[in-house]
Amino acid sequence: MTEFTPVASFLGGTMIGLAAVLLMAVHGRIAGMTGILTGLLPPLAADWAWRAAFIVGAIGAPALIVALAGRSAIAFESSMPALWLVAGGLLVGFGVHFASGCTSGHGVCGLARLSPRSMAATVTFMAATAATVFFVRHVLGGL
Incomplete structure (x- = not known):
């Protein structure tokens, strides 16, 4: 069973929404992860730089939060x-x-x-x- 975390879920959802709004406001683009990632596959899209920054942030931010929380990794088992x-x-x-x-x-x-x-x-x-x-x-x- 998954642990219920309303505060963390609310904050995470808020950050996702904020990122989506900022990407639309700044670049006029929709924050669809697969579309962003596709532009990083060869041949590179002309606007590859913001795409790379978005993906690095999507991976790096959770890693930073885990590191700041003093954990070595997030447990995953299936x-x-x-x-x-x-x-x-x-x-x-x-x-x-x-x-x-x-x-x-x-x-x-x-x-x-x-x-x-x-x-x-x-x-x-x-x-x-x-x-x-x-x-x-x-x-x-x-x-």
Whole structure:
């Protein structure tokens, strides 16, 4: 079971929202992580510098918080075999490609803009997530 952390969750959500608003205000771009990352793959996008800074910040900020909290790492464990995790990541990648965006682009930025396409994509993401969790836990027995 995951520990309930309302204060940390609120602060994290606030920072994600602030980052999304600042990126839109400063660069006129949506904070969709997959779109930002795609611009860093060859051939590099003309605006690669802000993309690199965003990704470095997205990775570096949590690492800094962990270091300042005096921890050596954030504990992670999964009952799923590594191959299933890789397969799941690849399936998500294909879904992101066909949905023309990810949960951060559609769910955070698109919903805030009241985009009908993002609303449909987000409902689809959430329904697929609920169905997957139900299937894995109740049909497959939790693996």
